[in-house]
Amino acid sequence: MAQDCGLVTMASSILSIQNVKKSFGGLDVLKGINLEIEEGKITGIIGPNGAGKSTLFDIISGYQKANEGKIIFEGKDVSKLMPHLLARQGVIRTFQLTRIFRNLTVAENLLVFASNSKNQKGNSNERAIELLEFVHLSGLVNDEASTLSYGQSKLLEFAQVLMHSPKILLLDEPFAGINPGLIDQMMQHLRKLQSEGLTIVLIEHNLPMVAKLCDSIAVVTNGVIEMHGAPDVIVNDSRVKEVFLGGH
Amino acid sequence: MRNKKATSEASSILTIPGLQSAGWPAFLGIAVILIGILAFPVAFDVRFYFVQVGILIMFYATLGTAWGIVGGYAGQHSIGQAAFVGIGAYTSTLLYMKLDISPWIGLIAGMLLSALIAAVIGYPLFRYGLKGDYFALGTVALGLIIFEITTSFSTITGGSQGIPLKYEENPLNFQFPNRTVYYYIIFIIWILTVFISYKLRRSRAGFEMLAVRDDEIAAARGGISVLKAKLTAFILAAVISAAAGTFFAQFILFLDPSTVMSLGISVQIILVAVLGGMNSYLGGTLGAIILIPVSQLLASTFTERPGTDIALYGVILIVLMLFMPNGILGLFRNSPKWRKIVGW
Numbered sequence: 001m002a003q004d005c006g007l008v009t010m011a012s013s014i015l016s017i018q019n020v021k022k023s024f025g026g027l028d029v030l031k032g033i034n035l036e037i038e039e040g041k042i043t044g045i046i047g048p049n050g051a052g053k054s055t056l057f058d059i060i061s062g063y064q065k066a067n068e069g070k071i072i073f074e075g076k077d078v079s080k081l082m083p084h085l086l087a088r089q090g091v092i093r094t095f096q097l098t099r100i101f102r103n104l105t106v107a108e109n110l111l112v113f114a115s116n117s118k119n120q121k122g123n124s125n126e127r128a129i130e131l132l133e134f135v136h137l138s139g140l141v142n143d144e145a146s147t148l149s150y151g152q153s154k155l156l157e158f159a160q161v162l163m164h165s166p167k168i169l170l171l172d173e174p175f176a177g178i179n180p181g182l183i184d185q186m187m188q189h190l191r192k193l194q195s196e197g198l199t200i201v202l203i204e205h206n207l208p209m210v211a212k213l214c215d216s217i218a219v220v221t222n223g224v225i226e227m228h229g230a231p232d233v234i235v236n237d238s239r240v241k242e243v244f245l246g247g248h
Numbered sequence: 249m250r251n252k253k254a255t256s257e258a259s260s261i262l263t264i265p266g267l268q269s270a271g272w273p274a275f276l277g278i279a280v281i282l283i284g285i286l287a288f289p290v291a292f293d294v295r296f297y298f299v300q301v302g303i304l305i306m307f308y309a310t311l312g313t314a315w316g317i318v319g320g321y322a323g324q325h326s327i328g329q330a331a332f333v334g335i336g337a338y339t340s341t342l343l344y345m346k347l348d349i350s351p352w353i354g355l356i357a358g359m360l361l362s363a364l365i366a367a368v369i370g371y372p373l374f375r376y377g378l379k380g381d382y383f384a385l386g387t388v389a390l391g392l393i394i395f396e397i398t399t400s401f402s403t404i405t406g407g408s409q410g411i412p413l414k415y416e417e418n419p420l421n422f423q424f425p426n427r428t429v430y431y432y433i434i435f436i437i438w439i440l441t442v443f444i445s446y447k448l449r450r451s452r453a454g455f456e457m458l459a460v461r462d463d464e465i466a467a468a469r470g471g472i473s474v475l476k477a478k479l480t481a482f483i484l485a486a487v488i489s490a491a492a493g494t495f496f497a498q499f500i501l502f503l504d505p506s507t508v509m510s511l512g513i514s515v516q517i518i519l520v521a522v523l524g525g526m527n528s529y530l531g532g533t534l535g536a537i538i539l540i541p542v543s544q545l546l547a548s549t550f551t552e553r554p555g556t557d558i559a560l561y562g563v564i565l566i567v568l569m570l571f572m573p574n575g576i577l578g579l580f581r582n583s584p585k586w587r588k589i590v591g592w
C-alpha cells in the first residue's frame with residue numbers, strides 16, 4: 001500500500017514496524033502500519049490530527065500493545081517488552097503532553113535518566129551540565145520542576161531524554177511551544193547527535209520544518225503509511241499539499 | 249581522600265544536596281538533640297511514665313518513618329501497615345513461647361516473614377492493580393485478614409484473649425530488669441530507620457521511588473521498573489514495621505491482636521507520617537512527637553468512650569489531607585536551605 005518514493009533503502013533498518021494494527025473500541029486507528037526506520041537517519045512522521053501518530057509511538061515504546069503486528073528493534077522482536085525495558089535497550093521517547101517529575105528539582109529530573117541505560121557513555125555529570133546550558137536551565141538546577149513554564153518543561157524533557165544516550169529517539173512534536181531561535185538550535189543539536197550515530201524519529205505538523213530536518217518523511221493517513229520518501233518528493237506531492245496546506 | 253570526594257560531590261549537579269551542605273549548624277543541632285534524647289531517662293530523675301511516653305514516641309516515629317518510605321517516597325498508601333507490626337510481634341512471640349527461640353532470632357524471622365508477605369501481596373497489587381487505590385484497598389484487606397487469622401487460630405495465637413509472654417529476665421531473651429533499656433533499644437531502631445530513610449532519599453533506589461510517585465509513565469520511560477520501585481518500598485516499610493512489632497511485644501510482655509494490629513494503629517501510623525510530612529525522613533518523627541502525647545491524653549480523657557480518639561484521628565487526618573497535604577515539614581520545601589535539612 002505504501003508508495004516507495006525512492007531513497008528509502010531496507011539495508012540498515014534499526015527499527016522495523018510490521019503490519020501494526022490498533023483499534024480503540026470500534027475505532028480502527030492503525031490499520032496495518034509498515035515502516036522501516038533507517039539507522040542513523042532522521043525520519044519525520046506527518047499526518048492529520050487523530051491519524052494515530054502518537055498511538056504508533058505508544059506502541060513502539062511499549063505503552064500500548066498492538067492488536068496485531070510486530071515491532072522489531074535491532075533484529076529482535078520487542079513487541080511484548082514493557083516500556084522500562086525498551087528504555088533500557090535505548091528506545092527513548094518524549095510525550096506530546098510533556099511529562100517531567102514535577103515534585104523533583106531540575107537536577108533530580110536529569111538524575112533519573114543518568115543511568116538505567118545499557119548505552120551509557122561519557123561522564124553523566126558533564127553531560128548534564130552541558131545539556132542544561134543548552135536548554136537554558138542552568139540557573140534553575142535546584143528549583144522544583146513544577147515552577148517551570150510550559151516551554152521550559154518541554155526543554156527539560158528534551159534534556160532528560162538526551163541524558164539517557166538513547167539509540168533511537170522518538171520525539172512527539174518537540175518544537176511545539178518553543179521559541180523559534182531555540183528551535184534552530186535544537187535542530188542543530190539533533191543533527192549533531194545524528195552525526196554521532198543516533199537514529200531519530202519525529203512527529204511534527206510544521207511541514208517546512210520537517211522537510212528541513214528530516215532525511216525522509218512518512219505520511220500517516222487513514223491508518224496506514226500513505227507514502228514514505230525524500231522530503232522534496234513528499235512536500236511536493238499533491239495529496240500532502242491537500243491535507244497540510246489546506247487545499248480542501 | 250575525603251576532601252577529594254567532598255569536592256567532586258559538591259561540583260556534581262547529579263547529587264542530591266544533603267545535610268553536609270547545610271553546614272555545621274545542622275550537625276550541631278542534630279548532636280544536641282540526640283544527646284538530649286539519650287540523656288533524658290538518666291540525666292533527670294524522670295518518672296518512668298515519661299520514659300514510657302518517650303518509648304511510644306520513638307516506636308511510632310519508627311513506624312511513621314517506615315510508612316513514609318512506601319506512602320511518601322513511593323506514593324503507595326498502605327492503609328493496613330499494622331499488619332506487619334503484628335506479623336513481627338507474633339512471629340517472635342510464638343517462636344519464643346512455643347519453641348523457646350530467642351526473640352532476637354524471632355526479630356529476624358519476623359522481618360523475613362514480613363518481607364515475604366509484603367512481596368506476595370504487593371506483587372499482584374502493583375503488577376495488575378490499575379492505580380494506587382487498588383493497593384490501598386488491598387492493604388486494608390491484608391490488615392483485616394491477618395487480624396482475623398490471628399484471632400481465630402486461638403489454639404496457637406491465644407486468639408483475642410492474647411498471650412502473656414513468659415518472663416525470663418535475660419538479655420538473650422530480649423528481657424531486661426531495668427526497663428529503661430527498652431528506651432535505648434527503640435532509640436537504636438528509630439535512629440537506624442531515620443538513617444535508612446535519609447540515605448534512601450539520596451540513593452538511586454529511593455530516587456526511583458520518587459520518580460514513580462510523581463509520574464509512573466515518565467519513570468518507565470526513564471528505564472525505571474515501576475513494579476520494582478514500589479515493591480522495594482513496600483517490603484522495606486514492612487520489614488521495619490515488623491522489627492518494631494517484635495520490640496513492642498517484648499516491651500509490654502503481652503500480645504493480643506488489637507494491641508499490635510488494629511485498624512486504629514494503622515490509622516495512627518499514617519497520621520503520624522502525614523502530620524509530620526511523609527516525604528521527609530524526619531516527618532514520622534515530628535509527627536510522633538506531636539501526636540503521641542496528644543493521643544495519650546485523648547485516650548486517658550475518653551476512657552469511658554473507647555473509639556472516640558480514633559474517630560478524632562480520622563477527622564484530623566481528613567483536615568490535614570485537605571489543608572496541609574504535605575504536612576508540617578512540607579511547609580519548608582520551598583526554601584532551598586531548609587529543603588536540604590528536612591530532606592524533601
Ligand SMILES: Nc1ncnc2c1ncn2[C@@H]1O[C@H](COP(=O)(O)OP(=O)(O)OP(=O)(O)O)[C@@H](O)[C@H]1O
Nearest residue numbers: 024027029047048049050051052053054055056096
Ligand atoms: N487510549 C485511547 N483510548 C481511546 N482512543 C484513543 C486512545 N488513544 C488514542 N485514541 C484515539 O486514537 C486516535 C489517534 O490518536 P493519536 O493521539 O495517535 O493521534 P495523533 O496522530 O497523534 O494526533 P495529533 O496530531 O492530534 O497529536 C484518535 O482518534 C484518538 O481519539
Ligand SMILES: [Mg+2]
Nearest residue numbers: 053054055096
Ligand atoms: Mg499526537
